[in-house]
Amino acid sequence: MKSNCNAINTIILLITALLLYPAITSAEQEELIVDLTYTPSEEVVEMSKSTSNPDEYPIFVIYDERTDKGCIGYTDVPLHCNNIKQWVTSAISSHPIQGIISTPEKANKKALFLGKAYIKRVSCKARQMNMRCSVLLEVEYFVKHISIGKKTYYGSAVQTKGLIGKNSRFNENKISEGLNEALSICIKKINNEIQQIKSI
Amino acid sequence: MKISFNRQNLLIVITLIIGTLSMTGCASTRETATLTSLIGNNTFDTYVVSKIPNDEISIRTNVSNNSYFSASPAGLIVGIFGKLIEKGVNKTNASNAEKRVTPLLESTADIEFSRLFWEQLEPALEQSDWLKVRQLDKRILGLTAEETDNIVSPYMVLNTSFQLSECAQVLIVKTNASLYIHNNENNEENPEYSNSYTYFSSIVGKNDEKDQEAIELWKANNAEVYKAALNEGIQQNITMIQRDLLKKSTFFERGTANTMQVKFKDPFYDTKRKIKGRAISRFDNRLIIQDESGSLISLGNDLIINEKQL
Numbered sequence: 001m002k003s004n005c006n007a008i009n010t011i012i013l014l015i016t017a018l019l020l021y022p023a024i025t026s027a028e029q030e031e032l033i034v035d036l037t038y039t040p041s042e043e044v045v046e047m048s049k050s051t052s053n054p055d056e057y058p059i060f061v062i063y064d065e066r067t068d069k070g071c072i073g074y075t076d077v078p079l080h081c082n083n084i085k086q087w088v089t090s091a092i093s094s095h096p097i098q099g100i101i102s103t104p105e106k107a108n109k110k111a112l113f114l115g116k117a118y119i120k121r122v123s124c125k126a127r128q129m130n131m132r133c134s135v136l137l138e139v140e141y142f143v144k145h146i147s148i149g150k151k152t153y154y155g156s157a158v159q160t161k162g163l164i165g166k167n168s169r170f171n172e173n174k175i176s177e178g179l180n181e182a183l184s185i186c187i188k189k190i191n192n193e194i195q196q197i198k199s200i
Numbered sequence: 201m202k203i204s205f206n207r208q209n210l211l212i213v214i215t216l217i218i219g220t221l222s223m224t225g226c227a228s229t230r231e232t233a234t235l236t237s238l239i240g241n242n243t244f245d246t247y248v249v250s251k252i253p254n255d256e257i258s259i260r261t262n263v264s265n266n267s268y269f270s271a272s273p274a275g276l277i278v279g280i281f282g283k284l285i286e287k288g289v290n291k292t293n294a295s296n297a298e299k300r301v302t303p304l305l306e307s308t309a310d311i312e313f314s315r316l317f318w319e320q321l322e323p324a325l326e327q328s329d330w331l332k333v334r335q336l337d338k339r340i341l342g343l344t345a346e347e348t349d350n351i352v353s354p355y356m357v358l359n360t361s362f363q364l365s366e367c368a369q370v371l372i373v374k375t376n377a378s379l380y381i382h383n384n385e386n387n388e389e390n391p392e393y394s395n396s397y398t399y400f401s402s403i404v405g406k407n408d409e410k411d412q413e414a415i416e417l418w419k420a421n422n423a424e425v426y427k428a429a430l431n432e433g434i435q436q437n438i439t440m441i442q443r444d445l446l447k448k449s450t451f452f453e454r455g456t457a458n459t460m461q462v463k464f465k466d467p468f469y470d471t472k473r474k475i476k477g478r479a480i481s482r483f484d485n486r487l488i489i490q491d492e493s494g495s496l497i498s499l500g501n502d503l504i505i506n507e508k509q510l
Contacts, residue, residue: 067314071340074253078341120312125254128263128294129287134256136309154309158298163287 031078034175036087038094041184047096047191058113058194060092060099065118065138072179073124075131076168079175084122088137091183092117096191113198114142115190120152124175126168131159133178137186141197151193155185235393238381239448245334246379247355250321251342252314256305257426259297259364260372262469263290300368300415307419308426314338316431317360320438328446331356354381358441362433365467368414370503371401371426372467373433377445395494397440400467401429402485402500440488440496443480462489463505472505 064085072079081087092099099115107114121136134156141148159178161170170178264286318338325333342359343351360375378391404417404425418426443450459478466473477491487507488498 067338068340074341120310121255123254123256125256125258127258128261129291130294130298132256132258132298134305134309138310152310154306156302156305158295160291160295163284163291167287167290 031080032075032172032175034072034079034081034172036081036083036176036179038087038090038183039176039180040091040094040187041181044096044184044188047188049096049098056113056198058097058099058115059102059107060097060115060117061102061104061107062089062092062117063119065120066122072122075124075126075170075175076166079124081122084119088117088119088183091187092190097187097194112144113194114145115194116140116142122179124170124178126170128167129161129163131161131168131170131174131178133157133159133175133182135179135182135186137190139190139193141193143197148197153186153189155182155189157181157185235379235381236451238392239330239451243330243332244354244381245332247334247337247351248325249337249339249343249355249357250318251339251357251359252317253340253359253361255313257301257308257313257362257364259301259368260366260468261290261293261297262366297366300411301364304415304419304423304426308423311423311427311430313362313430313434317434317437320434321358324438324442324446327442329448331446354379356380360437362430364414364418366470367410368418369403369405369410370467370500371399371404371418371429371433373399373430373437375437375441377441379445393445395444395496397437397444397496397498399433399436399440399498400500400503401433403502404429436486436488436498440480440498443488444490444494444496458492458510460489460507460509462487462499462507464499464503465505467503476510
């Protein structure tokens with residue numbers, strides 16, 4: 001009987017400690033630096049390429065137009081990421097778009113199909129065990145040096161966490177997962193657009 | 201647990217109560233008096249920080265935080281389960297709000313709230329007759345402790361956010377401003393001026409549409425209604441900042457007696473709220489009122505339940 005009581009008391013103490021964990025650890029971290037590696041969603045992996053001929057791969061120039069190029073939002077701490085441009089570059093140069101990344105000077109000379117991709121927004125915002133991750137890209141398409149219009153592509157994903165611990169604490173993996181899912185949505189839309197333009 | 205209430209404790213409590221009351225009720229008048237005497241005929245080269253933490257609309261959720269633990273084992277168990285249930289409810293409310301807002305996010309993704317706000321803020325700052333902008337620092341996050349320590353005064357911090365009310369019927373755009381003219385040891389806690397400016401849009405729809413129905417109305421016709429409200433919200437925030445801080449002529453009028461009482465539907469808490477204050481301006485469809493604490497509120501007429509002159 002006494003040992004049962006002890007066990008119950010221990011369990012109660014443990015749960016209390018876990019619930020109070022946010023207060024205990026509130027001052028432990030000032031910011032989180034996220035290193036992003038592009039991992040496409042399953043849907044994107046299964047998509048067909050816009051072309052199988054390497055000579056027809058689209059050429060892309062990528063610009064980062066965000067006001068604050070370091071900060072990507074906040075969970076319970078500010079989030080910073082220093083490789084956003086590489087992350088988007090990696091996504092555009094991967095399957096299914098297989099874009100060839102170029103500089104503005106080189107791209108204008110040789111491109112038959114050119115996309116100027118502008119990174120407008122990469123953000124995460126957490127509240128009450130939910131975190132929204134969003135990516136906004138704008139692409140201006142050129143065919144044979146003539147602009148055929150600009151389009152914006154928005155992708156967004158919501159990540160959730162369990163009840164134990166801080167309400168807005170999300171680890172780097174969760175942030176990466178959310179942002180990769182959001183970027184994959186943009187990539188899927190851009191690939192569809194390229195296929196459509198090429199079919200005209 | 202018994203708390204012994206000696207004279208020292210009593211003094212601390214009284215000091216805290218007086219301190220709190222003076223912070224909430226009278227701060228504005230005190231700050232106004234200080235700032236009025238400081239400004240005089242001077243101009244100030246000011247470092248302006250404009251913080252806009254998010255460029256995406258969200259739906260407000262009121263977070264419940266009422267459960268507590270008591271010292272007895274039974275109280276502890278009840279407290280634990282209460283806390284878990286409360287966190288679960290808060291999580292579900294936030295999840296539902298994220299789901300509801302998604303269609304609006306999709307259709308308004310290309311609207312950059314921060315760019316629209318700064319486009320209106322910059323000329324307003326340039327027009328000030330006493331505040332000269334040394335630098336406009338546009339950012340997502342506020343100043344860090346280190347940055348605050350190193351900043352040379354005078355400086356001003358504007359913190360602007362926007363969201364939909366809990367039932368998604370009203371768009372809210374709010375700016376908090378703090379102005380620090382002189383450096384001192386506790387700079388962050390002692391601005392010479394601090395105030396808030398809040399815009400409440402008119403209620404979307406005519407038939408008490410809420411939640412998903414309200415979202416549909418905001419996003420209809422390429423989010424026409426939403427864009428109009430967002431622009432109006434920014435414009436009203438800028439007008440209130442100009443009126444209360446940037447223009448010397450109107451700034452000096454602050455603190456005059458209350459002239460009216462307004463009862464309105466407060467979209468922040470989905471409750472009815474009564475405030476005393478004075479009308480700053482009135483247009484066809486809205487009223488700007490300065491309440492007793494100095495805060496400015498721009499109200500859509502359809503939020504006003506009744507009003508009377510004092």
